[in-house]
Structure formats: C-alpha cells, structure tokens
Amino acid sequence: MTNRSYQSWAGYPVVDQEARKLNWQSDSLPLQDSDGKSFLPYGNGRSYGDVCLNDGGIVIDCRGLDHFIEFDAEHGVLRCEAGVTLQEILHFAVPKGWFLSVTPGTQFVTVGGAIANDVHGKNHHKAGTFGRHVSRFELLRSDGSRRICSADENTEWYQATIGGLGLTGVITWAEIRLRPVKSALIDQEVIRYSNLAEFFEIARASDQDYEHTVAWIDCLAQGDQLGRGLFIRGNYSDTVQNSAVRQPKFNLTVPVEPPFTLINKMTLKLFNTVYYNKQRKEQIKGQVHYKPFFYPLDAIYQWNRIYGSKGFFQYQCALPVEHMEDAMREILERISRAGLGSFLTVLKLFGDKPSPGLLSFPMPGATLALDFPNYGQKTLDLLDQLDEVTRSVGGRVNPSKDARMSSEDFQLHFANWRKMEDYIDPRISSSFWRRVTAES
Amino acid sequence: MRKTLIIGATSAIAQDLAKLFAEAGDSICLVARSESKLSILADDLKLRGASSVAVQSMDVLEYDRHQSVVDSAVESLDGLDLVVIAHGTLPDQAACQQSLDMTKKEFEVNALTTISLLTHLANYFEEKQRGSIVVISSVAGDRGRQSNYVYGAAKGAVTIFLQGLRNRLAKSGVNVVTVKPGFVDTPMTADFPKGALWASSERVAKDINNAIDGQKSIAYVPWFWRYIMLIIKSIPEVIFKKLSL
Numbered sequence: 001m002t003n004r005s006y007q008s009w010a011g012y013p014v015v016d017q018e019a020r021k022l023n024w025q026s027d028s029l030p031l032q033d034s035d036g037k038s039f040l041p042y043g044n045g046r047s048y049g050d051v052c053l054n055d056g057g058i059v060i061d062c063r064g065l066d067h068f069i070e071f072d073a074e075h076g077v078l079r080c081e082a083g084v085t086l087q088e089i090l091h092f093a094v095p096k097g098w099f100l101s102v103t104p105g106t107q108f109v110t111v112g113g114a115i116a117n118d119v120h121g122k123n124h125h126k127a128g129t130f131g132r133h134v135s136r137f138e139l140l141r142s143d144g145s146r147r148i149c150s151a152d153e154n155t156e157w158y159q160a161t162i163g164g165l166g167l168t169g170v171i172t173w174a175e176i177r178l179r180p181v182k183s184a185l186i187d188q189e190v191i192r193y194s195n196l197a198e199f200f201e202i203a204r205a206s207d208q209d210y211e212h213t214v215a216w217i218d219c220l221a222q223g224d225q226l227g228r229g230l231f232i233r234g235n236y237s238d239t240v241q242n243s244a245v246r247q248p249k250f251n252l253t254v255p256v257e258p259p260f261t262l263i264n265k266m267t268l269k270l271f272n273t274v275y276y277n278k279q280r281k282e283q284i285k286g287q288v289h290y291k292p293f294f295y296p297l298d299a300i301y302q303w304n305r306i307y308g309s310k311g312f313f314q315y316q317c318a319l320p321v322e323h324m325e326d327a328m329r330e331i332l333e334r335i336s337r338a339g340l341g342s343f344l345t346v347l348k349l350f351g352d353k354p355s356p357g358l359l360s361f362p363m364p365g366a367t368l369a370l371d372f373p374n375y376g377q378k379t380l381d382l383l384d385q386l387d388e389v390t391r392s393v394g395g396r397v398n399p400s401k402d403a404r405m406s407s408e409d410f411q412l413h414f415a416n417w418r419k420m421e422d423y424i425d426p427r428i429s430s431s432f433w434r435r436v437t438a439e440s
Numbered sequence: 441m442r443k444t445l446i447i448g449a450t451s452a453i454a455q456d457l458a459k460l461f462a463e464a465g466d467s468i469c470l471v472a473r474s475e476s477k478l479s480i481l482a483d484d485l486k487l488r489g490a491s492s493v494a495v496q497s498m499d500v501l502e503y504d505r506h507q508s509v510v511d512s513a514v515e516s517l518d519g520l521d522l523v524v525i526a527h528g529t530l531p532d533q534a535a536c537q538q539s540l541d542m543t544k545k546e547f548e549v550n551a552l553t554t555i556s557l558l559t560h561l562a563n564y565f566e567e568k569q570r571g572s573i574v575v576i577s578s579v580a581g582d583r584g585r586q587s588n589y590v591y592g593a594a595k596g597a598v599t600i601f602l603q604g605l606r607n608r609l610a611k612s613g614v615n616v617v618t619v620k621p622g623f624v625d626t627p628m629t630a631d632f633p634k635g636a637l638w639a640s641s642e643r644v645a646k647d648i649n650n651a652i653d654g655q656k657s658i659a660y661v662p663w664f665w666r667y668i669m670l671i672i673k674s675i676p677e678v679i680f681k682k683l684s685l
C-alpha cells in the first residue's frame with residue numbers, strides 16, 4: 001500500500017513502500033508475512049532525501065517507541081526509547097536544568113534518527129556530533145538478537161550504528177548524556193558581515209568563546225559581497241529565566257501543498273535581501289528563547305510544502321580545512337551565477353572532535369547547507385557542478401540531506417563504506433543504500 | 441493530586457491520556473493484560489511527573505477478577521477520583537457474519553466487560569458521592585452500518601448503559617463522560633488508509649482531557665464528529681438502508 005505519509009522531508013523521490021509500526025521495545029520486529037521483502041527503520045521522516053526510504057519494501061515506523069525509561073538527575077543521563085523526539089526530551093529536561101548536548105536545526109527528529117544520521121548542530125566545534133553523547137543503546141536485528149552497544153561493549157556494532165543510516169538494525173532505546181543549563185535562554189549576538197572572508201574571520205574568532213555559531217547567508221549576493229550574511233553566535237544564558245522573554249508558540253503551518261513551488265527567483269531575491277537587511281546595526285545582542293535560536297524553521301510546521309508537489313533538494317557539503325576558503329567561494333559563485341539559491345542558506349565551521357561513527361559526515365573544515373526547488377534537470381546539473389568542487393578538494397556530501405549523489409562520489413567520500421557491509425542486517429535495505437552502492 | 445485508574449492502559453489513546461495525567465501529577469493505577477508493557481508505561485509515567493504509578497495485569501475477560509482489581513486499585517491509590525476505561529477491539533465484520541462465537545466474543549470485549557467493570561465502579565463512586573467515570577465508546581455506536589455493526593452494536597450498548605448510569609449518578613455528584621472518537625490513527629486501525637478525517641491519538645487525548653476537566657457528558661473527539669454524526673443520524677432509514685456505509 002503506498003503511504004503518502006511515509007515520505008522524506010524534501011518530497012523527492014516519491015516511493016511506494018509499505019509501513020508497519022513497532023510500538024513496544026519488548027515486541028519483536030513486525031516482519032510476519034513480509035515475503036522476504038527488505039525493511040528499514042523510520043523515525044520522523046526529517047531526512048531530506050532517501051536515507052529514510054525503502055522503495056518497494058517496508059519501513060518500520062519507530063515513532064511509537066516513545067517512552068522514557070530512566071533519568072539520572074544528578075549526572076543528566078537519560079535513557080529513553082528511540083522514537084522519543086528531541087522536542088519531548090527538551091520538554092522533559094529543560095525545566096530540570098538539562099539540555100541536549102547536540103541538536104540539529106529541528107526538534108522534530110527522533111533519538112533513533114539522530115543516532116542513525118549522527119546529526120550535528122551549531123556547536124559541532126565544541127561538542128562534535130550527537131553520537132559522541134550516546135553512551136549506549138540496544139540494537140534489535142531481524143534474527144531477533146538484541147545487543148547492548150557502547151564504546152566498550154559490542155564496540156564495532158556501536159561504531160557501525162552511529163551514523164549507520166538505519167542499516168545495522170533497529171535501535172530500540174538509547175542512553176544519552178545531557179548538558180547542564182541554568183535557563184531556557186541563550187545570550188545571542190547577531191553580526192552583519194559583508195563577504196566570505198569576513199565570515200571566516202568572525203567564525204574563527206568566535207569558535208573559542210561561543211558554544212554555538214552559525215551564519216545565514218544571502219546566497220544570491222555576488223562579487224565582493226559574495227557570502228555576505230548574518231553571523232549568529234550564542235551561549236547558554238547564566239541568568240535565570242526572566243518573564244520578558246516568552247516561549248514562542250508554534251502554531252503556524254502550511255496547510256496544503258501548492259501544485260508549484262512558491263520559491264522562485266523573485267521571492268528568493270526578495271527574501272534574501274530583506275533578511276540580510278533586517279538588521280540595521282552591525283551587531284545586536286540579546287536574550288532569546290532556545291526555540292527560535294535552534295529551531296527557527298520549526299515555527300512553520302510543514303514549511304517543506306512551499307516547494308510544491310515536485311519537492312526540492314537540499315545540498316550540504318563539508319569541505320576540509322586546507323581548501324575550505326577557496327572551495328566555498330567557488331561553490332557560492334556557482335550557486336549565485338545559477339540564480340537557483342535557497343531562502344535559507346547556512347554556513348558553519350566544523351571542529352575536529354572525532355565521532356565514533358564509521359560513516360559520520362562532519363570533518364574539520366566548513367559546511368554549507370541550502371535548499372533548491374526541484375526544476376528538474378536544471379537543478380540536477382547545478383548540483384553536479386557543486387559536487388565537482390566538493391570532490392576536487394576531498395570534501396563530502398551529507399547522506400541525510402541527499403537524494404542524488406552518484407555512487408562514485410559516495411564511495412569516494414565515505415571510504416569506510418565497505419566495512420559497513422559486515423554489520424548491515426541481511427533484511428535491511430534503503431533506497432539510499434541501493435543507490436550509492438550500485439555498480440556504475 | 442488526583443487518584444486515577446486506567447483500564448486498557450496500553451491503548452494508544454489511553455497512553456497519551458496517561459501522559460497528560462502524569463504531567464498534572466496524578467497518582468495512577470494502570471490495568472492491562474501485558475506485564476512487560478505495564479512496566480514500560482510505569483517507568484515512563486513516573487518520569488513524566490506522576491506522583492505514583494501502580495500496575496495490575498488482567499485480561500478484561502476475567503470477569504471474576506473485576507471486583508478485586510477495582511478494590512486493589514482503590515487500596516493502592518488510597519481512593520479513586522477518576523477512572524478511564526479504554527480497552528476495545530475492532531471486529532472483523534465479515535468473519536462475525538459467519539460466526540456467532542466470534543460475534544459474542546467481540547460483544548464481550550467491547551460491551552459486557554465494560555458493563556461489568558462499570559457495575560463495580562458505579563457502586564464505589566455512588567457511595568463516595570464524587571468523581572468522574574470516563575469510558576471510550578465510539579461514533580460507531582450512534583448508528584448501525586453494514587461495514588461494522590457488530591462493533592457498532594457493542595459500542596451502542598455501552599453508550600446507552602452510560603446514559604442511564606449518568607442519569608443515576610448525577611444525584612450523587614459523579615460525572616459520567618461518554619467519549620465518542622471518530623477515526624483515530626492507532627494500532628486498532630493500522631490497516632486502514634488514512635485521510636483528512638483522521639486524528640492522532642495525541643490530539644484525541646487532549647480533547648478527552650479537556651472534556652474531563654470541563655465535566656462534559658458526551659464528548660465527540662475531535663469535535664467535528666458531532667456534526668458528522670448529526671447528519672448521519674438524520675438520514676431517514678428508507679434512504680440509509682440503501683447506502684453502502
């Protein structure tokens with residue numbers, strides 16, 4: 001049965017797969033009468049591309065594994081089932097003075113999804129990836145076996161599953177380390193800067209003293225303004241919650257999917273220019289609630305629908321330190337020349353904290369992430385051009401955002417991919433994995 | 441701090457309701473048939489803020505245990521302010537048409553067990569002179585339809601039983617809430633294709649919680665089912681019998 005509600009965030013590719021649910025960690029996998037079809041764990045579908053899809057097979061929806069198990073309030077160690085979302089964890093933990101050690105740009109992802117894509121956040125330079133803060137988890141395989149995996153127990157399984165794209169088995173529960181906070185607020189500074197060189201200057205200067213750093217750039221700016229944008233940096237606030245900073249209400253949504261994309265050259269130009277100029281002063285300091293700071297896009301619940309029924313592509317690359325400045329300039333030039341940018345483009349420096357994961361995406365250097373409406377071949381051609389640059393400097397494309405990189409590129413970027421094959425569950429497969437391991 | 445008993449505690453709707461009760465700080469007693477699921481729920485609800493969580497495992501078909509399960513709940517919670525009955529099954533209508541045994545069994549799970557539990561609980565609450573009894577019936581009990589009239593008849597029996605019970609207990613200050621969900625995306629309806637009328641168990645639980653707080657008598661959840669059922673109930677039988685609903 002085709003199930004419209006189990007697609008990926010960017011709505012491309014559209015697949016035909018059967019969905020089944022796993023609601024209890026004590027249950028066995030729902031594989032009865034599956035005629036040997038392959039399956040794939042599914043979290044909350046916040047991956048942009050096909051790592052969460054299994055065309056022609058089964059996806060096992062793990063969102064119902066949503067129970068908390070144990071909390072050590074002294075050390076901030078939480079054990080919960082893998083379908084619990086980061087939103088639920090924050091709702092639970094922030095009032096007790098704890099925050100996620102690492103969070104991606106949306107709180108609507110599950111713990112299982114966060115581990116399987118080894119997600120990163122604005123504090124990568126300080127904290128590394130999500131997987132570094134996962135002390136152990138249970139892995140349930142199609143043969144019914146259950147393994148507790150940690151840095152010292154079933155170590156290889158631990159490493160293959162963190163960033164393992166759901167291929168090694170179903171994570172039923174995980175234990176994660178939180179970090180202490182004094183309030184739900186962030187002391188934030190927003191600095192308007194005028195070109196790429198300034199970005200690197202501010203970013204380097206900020207990474208020492210600021211836990212969270214990121215830049216939102218105007219991807220249509222060209223010439224000596226190339227890479228201009230707003231640099232946002234912040235630390236958890238030491239002051240206790242004051243009532244002046246209200247928790248924002250999340251209740252906007254895009255109720256229907258328009259037949260065509262609402263993001264076009266005109267709206268794009270408008271948005272990027274207005275966004276860049278929304279701040280008059282060069283620098284603004286203030287306190288903000290963690291929700292608008294970490295999750296600005298979550299304020300509009302199904303914003304992905306503005307791209308219409310053809311969907312969109314997200315492109316995220318990581319570029320190694322040695323070449324990042326030149327390569328980033330080249331990539332931004334190619335994008336602005338094509339005029340195909342996105343309404344939110346994010347630029348950030350990655351740090352050098354290693355991840356335990358075999359296939360983890362981040363590398364020391366810089367990363368750029370942006371969306372492109374799906375205009376068919378025109379968009380794919382541009383993405384190929386961006387790949388050329390990424391490839392030429394030994395960078396990588398992020399699997400959790402990808403729906404089209406070539407198998408050659410994947411195998412080049414993720415040299416460990418063959419090692420994964422020893423750990424992949426014989427019943428598990430994904431559209432992504434079949435695509436990037438296909439013989440060319 | 442409210443003292444709350446939930447029967448059918450592993451149901452998706454009941455679980456989401458229990459989360460809301462836990463956040464409000466209730467002391468909770470859970471009844472369901474699986475011990476392993478009960479222990480998962482107990483850990484979860486304690487972390488979410490429940491003042492205490494006790495569990496008892498029971499298959500609702502064990503009628504002879506109903507009284508003692510209610511008694512132990514009263515004992516472990518030291519009284520009872522609220523009870524929610526949520527267990528149920530969705531019969532295979534076509535199979536029931538070929539088997540009286542199956543029809544009887546479905547009727548038991550969906551109606552008689554609930555009526556038995558209510559018989560014990562009603563006497564407790566009547567004596568206490570306060571509290572709330574909340575039972576999940578269904579919009580299916582509002583009118584019989586060819587596609588699921590065994591289920592509809594059982595839920596309809598519960599609805600009418602509750603109507604009478606409400607009438608009886610009103611003088612004792614006990615509120616009886618008949619909950620009538622429409623289509624809810626839960627394990628019970630896993631095999632149905634989902635459309636615009638479908639609601640999440642989370643949404644439905646919020647609506648039920650509001651109905652409890654607002655001391656409602658009949659709660660269609662989500663609210664628009666009241667109007668859908670109004671229309672469905674108003675179709676004259678001569679026309680209705682020709683429809684394939």
Ligand SMILES: Cc1cc2nc3c(=O)[nH]c(=O)nc-3n(C[C@H](O)[C@H](O)[C@H](O)COP(=O)(O)OP(=O)(O)OC[C@H]3O[C@@H](n4cnc5c(N)ncnc54)[C@H](O)[C@@H]3O)c2cc1C
Pocket residue numbers: 009040041042043044045046047048051052062082083103104105106108109110111112113114115116117118119120121122164165166167169170171172297298400
């Ligand atoms: C607005 C937005 C902002 C984002 N920002 C960031 C960011 O800043 N940094 C970043 O790294 N990512 C970011 N992402 C991507 C997102 O964090 C990841 O794709 C995340 O993995 C999605 O989690 P999910 O629970 O939705 O899982 P899904 O997308 O459903 O699945 C992701 C993968 O996890 C596997 N999986 C899911 N559950 C389990 C389980 N129980 N056991 C084993 N495997 C499982 C699936 O098989 C799949 O391979 C963003 C996404 C959005 C929409």
Ligand SMILES: NC(=O)c1ccc[n+]([C@@H]2O[C@H](COP(=O)([O-])OP(=O)(O)OC[C@H]3O[C@@H](n4cnc5c(N)ncnc54)[C@H](OP(=O)(O)O)[C@@H]3O)[C@@H](O)[C@H]2O)c1
Pocket residue numbers: 448449450451452453454472473474498499500501526527528529549576577578579620621622623624625626627628629641
């Ligand atoms: N989903 C809908 O669309 C919908 C619509 C209208 C009304 N309802 C009603 O809502 C209530 C909750 O259902 P749900 O949608 O949340 O479905 P659900 O998750 O499938 O819950 C059904 C529950 O009933 C329990 N149960 C069944 N037989 C039992 C027995 N013999 N003894 C003890 N427990 C038994 C099940 O226990 P186990 O976990 O042990 O199996 C399960 O917890 C039911 O009364 C249902 O009729 C649902």
